[in-house]
Amino acid sequence: MLTIPRAWREKPQRYLFKGGKCKDCGFVTYPARKVCPKCHSENIETVDLPREGKIITYTIVYSAPEGFGDFSPYPLAIVELTNGARLMLQIVDTDLDKVQIGEKVNVVFRRLLVEGNAGIIIYGPKATVVEDK
Amino acid sequence: MREVAVVGTGVTQFGYLWEKSWRDLAVESSLEAIKNSGVDKIDSIYVANFTGGTFVEQEHMAAIVADYLGLLHIPATRVEDACASSAVALRHAYMEVAGGFSDAVLVTGVEKMTDVVTSQGVYSLAMAADREFEGYQGVTFPALFALVARKYMNDFGATREQLASVAVKNHKNASKNPKAQFHNIITIEDVINASMIADPLGLFDCSPMTDGAASVVLMPLEKAKKLTNAAKPIKISGIAQATDTIALAQRESFTSFRATIEAGKKAYEMAGKGPEDIDVTEVHDCFTIAEICAIEDLGFFEKGKGAQATADGLTAIDGKLPVNPSGGLKGKGHPVGATGIAQIANLADQLRGEAGELQVKDPKVALAHNLGGSGATVVVTILEVV
Numbered sequence: 001m002l003t004i005p006r007a008w009r010e011k012p013q014r015y016l017f018k019g020g021k022c023k024d025c026g027f028v029t030y031p032a033r034k035v036c037p038k039c040h041s042e043n044i045e046t047v048d049l050p051r052e053g054k055i056i057t058y059t060i061v062y063s064a065p066e067g068f069g070d071f072s073p074y075p076l077a078i079v080e081l082t083n084g085a086r087l088m089l090q091i092v093d094t095d096l097d098k099v100q101i102g103e104k105v106n107v108v109f110r111r112l113l114v115e116g117n118a119g120i121i122i123y124g125p126k127a128t129v130v131e132d133k
Numbered sequence: 134m135r136e137v138a139v140v141g142t143g144v145t146q147f148g149y150l151w152e153k154s155w156r157d158l159a160v161e162s163s164l165e166a167i168k169n170s171g172v173d174k175i176d177s178i179y180v181a182n183f184t185g186g187t188f189v190e191q192e193h194m195a196a197i198v199a200d201y202l203g204l205l206h207i208p209a210t211r212v213e214d215a216c217a218s219s220a221v222a223l224r225h226a227y228m229e230v231a232g233g234f235s236d237a238v239l240v241t242g243v244e245k246m247t248d249v250v251t252s253q254g255v256y257s258l259a260m261a262a263d264r265e266f267e268g269y270q271g272v273t274f275p276a277l278f279a280l281v282a283r284k285y286m287n288d289f290g291a292t293r294e295q296l297a298s299v300a301v302k303n304h305k306n307a308s309k310n311p312k313a314q315f316h317n318i319i320t321i322e323d324v325i326n327a328s329m330i331a332d333p334l335g336l337f338d339c340s341p342m343t344d345g346a347a348s349v350v351l352m353p354l355e356k357a358k359k360l361t362n363a364a365k366p367i368k369i370s371g372i373a374q375a376t377d378t379i380a381l382a383q384r385e386s387f388t389s390f391r392a393t394i395e396a397g398k399k400a401y402e403m404a405g406k407g408p409e410d411i412d413v414t415e416v417h418d419c420f421t422i423a424e425i426c427a428i429e430d431l432g433f434f435e436k437g438k439g440a441q442a443t444a445d446g447l448t449a450i451d452g453k454l455p456v457n458p459s460g461g462l463k464g465k466g467h468p469v470g471a472t473g474i475a476q477i478a479n480l481a482d483q484l485r486g487e488a489g490e491l492q493v494k495d496p497k498v499a500l501a502h503n504l505g506g507s508g509a510t511v512v513v514t515i516l517e518v519v
């Protein structure tokens with residue numbers, strides 16, 4: 001079964017929310033990669049990702065996979081951060097009707113799932129919709 | 134390079150087949166394909182399967198198929214690329230025959246999905262996505278395509294009714310396919326009022342869990358022509374494969390599948406054909422929105438017009454371009470590892486004029502589109518009457 005190192009080695013992207021920025025073309029990815037997908041440069045620096053972004057598209061999941069039944073129905077969104085990096089995030093602490101294309105979100109740190117028979121609790125990024133004040 | 138033909142084909146019943154194991158299914162379709170190919174010797178086997186490891190706790194499946202067919206000592210190779218596994222296997226078999234390494238190659242796709250409960254099946258299928266950056270967020274396959282559907286509806290003003298028209302058409306077609314999982318006619322209202330799976334996709338927007346297997350035998354075209362006791366050979370005039378990012382979030386577009394566009398372009402070029410030459414097509418309608426994107430990305434309809442075209446009946450069996458006359462993945466069923474080969478077998482029947490009640494009028498050129506994951510792997514195959 002899956003063991004602790006699988007979670008531990010993911011610390012930079014999952015627990016510290018780091019990404020990779022191409023020093024040649026500026027393209028930012030989450031997680032960081034060895035090779036820039038835009039210009040193939042290997043000149044990549046690790047950067048802290050911004051915690052603000054917006055929803056590009058979304059869904060609300062009613063039929064959940066094993067391990068996610070407790071969360072359902074839950075929204076999932078493709079989020080674009082302010083520096084252009086894009087990622088899939090679950091939307092939490094938000095009324096379902098507030099989840100809309102174009103809405104602003106903040107990235108938050110939450111429990112993601114319990115993995116394997118060892119019962120390792122995995123934490124990582126999710127997002128909340130920013131309420132208009 | 135030698136020209137390559139599909140000779141024998143075999144397809145099992147698709148559905149919840151509790152009385153049959155994956156092994157029974159693979160052997161059944163393989164024997165049918167070998168028998169009607171007219172060959173007396175198979176040189177090599179490809180077995181396509183997505184996730185036997187989690188659905189039936191069995192890997193190393195190709196050797197088992199060779200063993201249970203009594204075809205020991207020849208090469209047997211398992212191929213896995215999610216829902217595109219069997220079209221990828223077909224391409225490798227094509228190259229093996231075209232390259233002169235083998236004269237008769239069996240390709241069998243198989244999936245046994247109903248030995249596990251639904252939540253476990255959903256979990257297994259999600260392994261075709263990016264496990265750590267999509268799966269950990271609770272992604273399911275309906276969710277990935279719902280993200281595409283939501284964006285498509287937003288960008289092009291498409292409606293739920295238009296999406297539903299894909300499922301209505303494919304159920305209608307499947308009702309005439311004796312091997313299909315579903316034979317019930319459904320209405321637009323049924324689709325829209327069905328229980329929600331991943332908003333905006335409901336139960337009837339989604340292909341089902343299915344058991345089934347499908348096989349083809351490939352041969353060099355010139356040798357196939359000389360076989361007197363075989364079904365009429367169908368030429369593979371184009372076959373191409375392309376990839377895209379594994380994670381949906383990294384795509385350039387969320388309403389178009391780049392791997393479909395790229396594989397389509399290459400397959401058209403190889404065959405010397407264009408979208409206007411295609412008389413019938415089987416596309417990968419794992420979800421209603423997937424068929425709409427496919428018929429646009431393959432050049433049959435302008436971007437943003439596929440949903441309306443479907444609602445207008447242009448893709449019905451008697452329409453301008455019949456799409457998924459077999460019932461598609463939605464109506465016929467989607468035994469993941471078998472789907473790409475079932476498409477080829479169905480289209481070979483069409484080109485031979487042997488598709489029964491599903492027959493479209495006098496087709497000469499057909500196109501199969503098999504997509505893996507949320508579009509990270511796509512194979513497009515063009516078949517022709519010789």
Ligand SMILES: [Zn+2]
Binds near residue numbers: 038
């Ligand atoms: Zn770059």
